Every structure is written in C-alpha cells, then in structure tokens.
Amino acid sequence: MPLHTDRAFEEQLGQLRTAVLEMGGLVEEQIGQAVRALIQRDEALARATIERDHTVNRFDVEIDDLSLKLLALRQPAARDLRLITTALKITTDLERIGDMATHIAERAIELAGELPIKPYIDIPRMADVARDMLRRSLDAFVREDTELALGVCLADDMIDQLHEQLFRELLSYMVENPATVSRAMRLLFVSKYLERVGDHATNIAEMVIFMVKGRSIRHLDKLPREL
Amino acid sequence: MLDPALKRAHPPAAATDAPLKIAVRDLVVHYGGTRALDAVSLDIPAHRVTALIGPSGCGKSTFLRCLNRMNDHIPGARVTGQVTIDGDPIYAPDVDPVELRRRVGMVFQKSNPFPKSIFDNVAFGPRVHGERDAVRLSEVAERTLRQAALWDEVKDRLDRSALELSGGQQQRLCIARALAVEPEVVLMDEPASALDPIATAKIEELIHELKNAYTIVIVTHNMQQAARVSDLTAYFYLGRLIEFGPTERLFTNPTRPETEDYITGRFG
Numbered sequence: 001m002p003l004h005t006d007r008a009f010e011e012q013l014g015q016l017r018t019a020v021l022e023m024g025g026l027v028e029e030q031i032g033q034a035v036r037a038l039i040q041r042d043e044a045l046a047r048a049t050i051e052r053d054h055t056v057n058r059f060d061v062e063i064d065d066l067s068l069k070l071l072a073l074r075q076p077a078a079r080d081l082r083l084i085t086t087a088l089k090i091t092t093d094l095e096r097i098g099d100m101a102t103h104i105a106e107r108a109i110e111l112a113g114e115l116p117i118k119p120y121i122d123i124p125r126m127a128d129v130a131r132d133m134l135r136r137s138l139d140a141f142v143r144e145d146t147e148l149a150l151g152v153c154l155a156d157d158m159i160d161q162l163h164e165q166l167f168r169e170l171l172s173y174m175v176e177n178p179a180t181v182s183r184a185m186r187l188l189f190v191s192k193y194l195e196r197v198g199d200h201a202t203n204i205a206e207m208v209i210f211m212v213k214g215r216s217i218r219h220l221d222k223l224p225r226e227l
Numbered sequence: 228m229l230d231p232a233l234k235r236a237h238p239p240a241a242a243t244d245a246p247l248k249i250a251v252r253d254l255v256v257h258y259g260g261t262r263a264l265d266a267v268s269l270d271i272p273a274h275r276v277t278a279l280i281g282p283s284g285c286g287k288s289t290f291l292r293c294l295n296r297m298n299d300h301i302p303g304a305r306v307t308g309q310v311t312i313d314g315d316p317i318y319a320p321d322v323d324p325v326e327l328r329r330r331v332g333m334v335f336q337k338s339n340p341f342p343k344s345i346f347d348n349v350a351f352g353p354r355v356h357g358e359r360d361a362v363r364l365s366e367v368a369e370r371t372l373r374q375a376a377l378w379d380e381v382k383d384r385l386d387r388s389a390l391e392l393s394g395g396q397q398q399r400l401c402i403a404r405a406l407a408v409e410p411e412v413v414l415m416d417e418p419a420s421a422l423d424p425i426a427t428a429k430i431e432e433l434i435h436e437l438k439n440a441y442t443i444v445i446v447t448h449n450m451q452q453a454a455r456v457s458d459l460t461a462y463f464y465l466g467r468l469i470e471f472g473p474t475e476r477l478f479t480n481p482t483r484p485e486t487e488d489y490i491t492g493r494f495g
Binding site: 003 | 491
C-alpha cells in the first residue's frame with residue numbers, strides 16, 4: 001500500500017493506530033493483574049488495578065477525539081475511512097474490557113478475606129485464553145491480518161466451554177455446601193467477566209476483518225471458513 | 228464475495244435498476260498521435276447522476292465530450308467505437324450534431340452567459356430551434372429558471388444583462404439555458420469548481436432535483452462532490468476506465484487498488 005501524498009495525514013493515522021494498540025496493551029495487562037490479584041489474594045494489587053481504569057478511560061476519550069478530528073478535517077475514504085470507524089468501535093470494546101478487569105479486581109478484594117473454596121485452575125486458564133485472544137486481535141489490527149483475526153473468532157468457543165465447565169463445577173459446590181454460595185457466586189461472576197472479555201476480543205477481530213476486507217462477518221450464523 | 232461482474236477489466240454496467248440511457252462500447256479517442264481514451268465501455272443509466280473522476284489528463288473530460296460529439300470540433304481528434312443514446316448510434320453518418328446537442332446539453336466549468344439579457348440567454352436555444360411565440364418563450368424562461376433555482380432571484384430583472392449576475396447565478400443561468408431546449412441528458416464539466424461553497428451547495432442541490440427529469444453526467448475534480456451528488460462513479464486513469472460502480476461502494480470499498488489509492492489520496 002503506497003503512502004499518502006499528504007504525510008501529515010499518514011502520521012495522524014499512525015498516531016491513531018498506536019493509541020489503539022497502547023490502549024489494548026493496557027487493558028490486557030489490567031486483566032492479567034486483576035486475575036493475579038484474585039489468585040494471590042492480593043488486595044493492594046486489586047486496588048491498583050482499579051486505579052488504572054482512569055488511564056484506560058482517558059485513552060477512550062483521546063481516540064474518540066482524534067477519530068472525530070480526522071473524519072471532520074480529512075474526509076477519509078475507503079480503507080482510511082474503515083480504519084477510523086474501526087478504531088472508534090474497537091475502543092468501546094477495549095473500554096469494556098477495562099471495566100471487566102475492574103469488576104474482577106472488585107471480586108478479588110471481596111474474596112481476599114475469605115478462605116478459598118478450591119484451588120484456582122480454570123480461572124487462570126480462562127484468563128490466559130482471553131488475554132491471548134485480545135493480543136491476537138490487536139496484532140491482527142496492526143498487521144491487517146484477517147487470518148489471524150478469524151482465528152480469534154474461532155477461539156471464542158473454547159472460552160465459552162471453559163465457562164460452562166466452571167459453571168457446572170461451582171454449581172455442584174453450592175449444592176453440596178450452601179456455605180460456599182457467596183464465594184462460588186463471586187467466582188462465577190469472574191468466569192462470566194472473562195467470558196465477556198473473549199466476546200469483546202471477538203468483536204475486535206470481526207471489525208479488523210471488516211477494516212481490511214470491507215465486508216462484515218458479524219451476526220452470521222456460521223463463521224466463513226475462509227475470507 | 229465480490230460481485231464477479233466488477234472484477235472485469237472494463238465493466239460495462241454498474242448495478243442499478245434504472246433503465247439504460249447511454250451505452251458506450253470500446254470508445255477510443257486519439258488527439259493526433261496521442262491516445263486520450265483507450266477502449267472504454269460504460270453503461271449510463273437514465274435519471275441517475277453519473278460522476279467521472281480521475282486526475283488531470285485521465286480522459287474523463289474527453290469521455291464527456293464524446294457524449295455530445297464536442298470532440299468533432301477539435302482538430303486532429305479521432306473517435307472510434309460506439310455510443311448509443313436510447314439505442315440510437317450518435318456517431319452514425321446521418322446524425323446531425325446540432326440536433327444531438329439539443330438532446331444532450333452541456334454546462335461548462337467557466338460560466339459563459341451570452342452578453343445579452345437574462346431572458347435572451349434562456350430563450351436563445353428555443354429561438355435557434357425555431358420558437359418565435361413570445362408567450363411560449365416566457366413559459367420556457369420561467370420553467371427553466373425555476374428548475375435552475377434562479378427564478379426568485381431574477382424574476383424582476385429578466386431584461387437586465389446576464390453579466391450583472393454573480394458567478395454562481397451565472398452558472399445556474401447556464402444550466403437554465405441548457406435546460407431550455409429540453410434535453411434528455413445534461414453533461415456538466417466541473418460545474419462548480421469556480422464557485423464558493425454556498426453557490427456550490429446550490430448547484431449540488433440543483434443536480435439532485437434535476438435527475439428526476441434528466442440523465443446527468445458530471446466531471447469533477449472534487450471527490451467529495453462526486454460522493455455527494457452522484458449515484459454512480461467512474462474512475463478514469465491514463466485514458467482507461469479503471470472502475471465503475473455505485474458511488475457509495477466506490478467510496479467505502481473500491482474493488483481496484485488504483486481506485487483506492489486515488490480516493491484515499493495516495494498519488495504515488
């Protein structure tokens with residue numbers, strides 16, 4: 001793809017890409033931190049995670065501003081137009097992922113004072129899958145790699161299955177011993193939050209496909225095998 | 228997936244449900260030894276605005292001028308291929324170019340009112356075609372000046388010189404003059420490039436109105452203008468038609484990389 005004749009425009013689009021990427025890196029790290037706080041029963045780390053949400057929100061506003069400025073001043077077309085509208089939408093998902101990290105940190109604080117009902121195995125696994133999906137969706141955004149993006153969409157099933165599995169397991173704990181209900185419920189929330197992170201990463205990947213191909217694969221009953 | 232029809236090198240038709248008005252097949256134009264237009268095929272639908280875009284020298288104005296045989300006047304110009312309007316071949320030997328230009332009117336970049344009164348400008352065409360009845364000429368003047376959204380501004384001074392009008396008004400007068408002979412097709416070559424944004428907006432609004440009654444083909448250097456006013460856009464480069472399709476698609480998701488580079492401002 002040749003560069004823009006107007007280099008200032010090229011630079012601004014570069015800034016936009018970088019900002020989206022930085023925001024993505026931040027929320028990915030936030031998820032990791034929140035889950036670590038939960039597993040290590042580290043209340044201070046949980047509070048630090050919640051603190052970071054302000055930075056994420058600031059990115060959200062900045063990217064919106066930059067996108068609006070580019071739309072108004074440059075009247076972008078085709079690929080450029082799709083990049084900017086995609087950036088606008090991706091930030092909404094990233095901002096929501098940041099919220100999920102905050103929620104996980106809140107549950108971590110609540111659970112830090114109580115005895116664990118079981119060793120945490122599935123939750124760190126889910127967190128790894130979710131963060132990997134997010135990382136790959138952002139890589140796909142930068143590299144404009146639709147195959148990578150499609151892989152993210154396919155990975156969503158895995159995280160859904162993990163959530164389902166954890167749900168059944170926690171349910172059995174609650175049935176056996178009602179004293180575990182409040183703790184099990186909180187863990188179930190965490191599982192649900194991570195499952196939502198996977199959904200948001202999938203949204204991002206779908207938008208990357210739209211950005212590159214100009215074709216929407218959202219809301220299809222079945223994912224296409226190839227693009 | 229992509230519409231297979233759009234993958235062809237010279238797509239003659241763009242997806243539209245409108246009936247065909249002008250069919251161009253393998254149009255080649257030489258100016259002396261220079262090939263200005265290279266085997267262009269294009270279907271222009273009726274009652275739609277078709278925009279021709281592309282960098283200077285790409286052949287878009289040459290193409291436009293072929294549609295009413297304005298190239299006949301250029302020494303050394305040679306035109307081959309076929310252009311039909313409603314099925315009538317316009318380059319057939321028995322076609323009278325003057326009669327053709329009554330069917331296919333033209334508006335130029337620089338407004339060029341005659342140094343006559345406003346009324347005489349609009350009445351000029353009908354008079355040339357033999358209309359002498361004063362009442363009918365007045366009717367034509369009012370109808371076309373209304374169509375050109377100029378009536379309210381000039382109705383009290385039809386006998387004043389057209390040269391007293393502002394640039395934007397002069398251009399609308401030229402549009403009215405083109406409409407006075409009841410053409411079927413109106414060709415516009417950069418009709419708003421010398422106008423301020425308000426006059427431009429009026430011309431663009433006018434184009435929207437006019438397509439109900441006419442088929443419009445417009446050449447413009449202003450891509451946003453093409454995006455705003457046209458239903459279909461054709462991108463020309465180095466005398467060839469690169470891509471033709473619905474404007475909405477061409478500006479959001481063009482099929483050809485050359486088109487993408489041009490509309491996004493990557494001029495190499």
